[in-house]
Amino acid sequence: MKVLITGGSGLIGSRLTTLLKEKNIEVVHLSRSPSSKFGIKVYQWDWKKKEIDENCFNGVTDIIHLAGAGIADKPWTMSRKHEIIKSRVETANLIFESLKKLNHPLNSYISASGIGYYGAITTDKVFTEEDQPHDDFIAKSCIYWEKSADQFSDIASRVVKLRTGVVLDKNSGALSKMDKTVKFGIGAPIGTGKQAMPWIHIEDIANLYLETLLDNTYNGIYNAVAPQQVNNEEVTKEIASTLNKPLFLPKVPAFVLRTIYGELSDIVLKGSYVSAKKLIKAGFEFQFPLLKQALEDIYKK
Numbered sequence: 504m505k506v507l508i509t510g511g512s513g514l515i516g517s518r519l520t521t522l523l524k525e526k527n528i529e530v531v532h533l534s535r536s537p538s539s540k541f542g543i544k545v546y547q548w549d550w551k552k553k554e555i556d557e558n559c560f561n562g563v564t565d566i567i568h569l570a571g572a573g574i575a576d577k578p579w580t581m582s583r584k585h586e587i588i589k590s591r592v593e594t595a596n597l598i599f600e601s602l603k604k605l606n607h608p609l610n611s612y613i614s615a616s617g618i619g620y621y622g623a624i625t626t627d628k629v630f631t632e633e634d635q636p637h638d639d640f641i642a643k644s645c646i647y648w649e650k651s652a653d654q655f656s657d658i659a660s661r662v663v664k665l666r667t668g669v670v671l672d673k674n675s676g677a678l679s680k681m682d683k684t685v686k687f688g689i690g691a692p693i694g695t696g697k698q699a700m701p702w703i704h705i706e707d708i709a710n711l712y713l714e715t716l717l718d719n720t721y722n723g724i725y726n727a728v729a730p731q732q733v734n735n736e737e738v739t740k741e742i743a744s745t746l747n748k749p750l751f752l753p754k755v756p757a758f759v760l761r762t763i764y765g766e767l768s769d770i771v772l773k774g775s776y777v778s779a780k781k782l783i784k785a786g787f788e789f790q791f792p793l794l795k796q797a798l799e800d801i802y803k804k
């Protein structure tokens with residue numbers, strides 16, 4: 504087995520690369536920049552120019568596609584929306600076209616996707632993999648992203664798509680932003696606080712990628728979220744309690760976020776519950792099924 508990871512320099516890719524190295528599985532990265540923090544071979548691409556170093560595919564049996572412009576990094580202007588979609592879809596297309604040309608088959612193509620597939624909406628419904636997508640920007644991004652993964656069924660024995668919830672990590676991603684205000688004693692739930700926040704601990708998502716890679720029975724779509732369903736207010740309270748900080752301020756009104764972030768604010772002001780049942784049925788064992796455990800591990804390390 505030799506694994507090529509796109510976007511391997513990011514939050515999930517970094518942890519996954521370390522896990523692969525610990526298991527002595529050969530791993531290389533495909534990146535926009537040549538530098539590597541892992542002492543592994545890094546190949547370069549520039550998807551905007553349709554340029555890729557085809558040596559990256561030498562001996563590769565499996566591809567994990569994590570690359571993509573940060574969804575919550577910048578306000579959703581029209582050009583940012585294009586970047587969010589194209590950096591996922593056109594990168595996948597570039598890999599697919601290259602592999603077709605090289606007549607290079609794969610064991611598996613494993614792609615990130617997001618729970619945004621179900622839309623930035625607030626309902627009491629718990630979404631499963633069988634549910635239809637919503638029709639807002641974030642859902643459409645996920646639809647295109649997943650479609651670009653589906654084409655790999657022509658050349659790969661398995662295509663796996665992981666609809667990922669908010670990944671919890673101490674130094675990177677959403678939690679490191681949410682906990683800043685709590686640490687300064689000015690933390691508060693956002694909007695009504697009742698919007699769901701499907702989440703997963705960084706160790707669990709990295710281990711899930713590893714498991715889907717090693718276990719041939721994983722095929723198709725899985726919601727990559729922890730089994731415990733929580734909303735924004737519960738998450739904020741749990742962060743404060745783990746950090747021993749008080750939460751006394753009123754909730755942050757929705758209009759404040761809308762004024763600052765525009766449409767992007769929808770993904771924090773709204774949210775639905777997402778089911779982990781299919782993943783559990785597939786045999787995945789969460790190290791951190793409960794939010795309290797996950798936060799204690801993250802902050803007390």
Ligand SMILES: NC(=O)c1ccc[n+]([C@@H]2O[C@H](COP(=O)([O-])OP(=O)(O)OC[C@H]3O[C@@H](n4cnc5c(N)ncnc54)[C@H](OP(=O)(O)O)[C@@H]3O)[C@@H](O)[C@H]2O)c1
Pocket residue numbers: 509510511512513514515516533534535536569570571572573574586590594615616617618666667668669670671676677
């Ligand atoms: N973290 C989460 O909470 C979460 C939740 C749901 C879904 N996901 C998805 O899972 C994937 C991995 O997540 P992550 O948290 O590890 O992401 P991340 O830390 O943002 O890393 C993504 C990587 O993608 C590459 N990248 C960034 N902008 C790009 C662009 N404009 N064009 C091409 N490549 C670009 C970068 O690698 P190079 O600089 O090496 O090219 C970056 O390290 C992402 O697609 C993300 O949307 C993550």
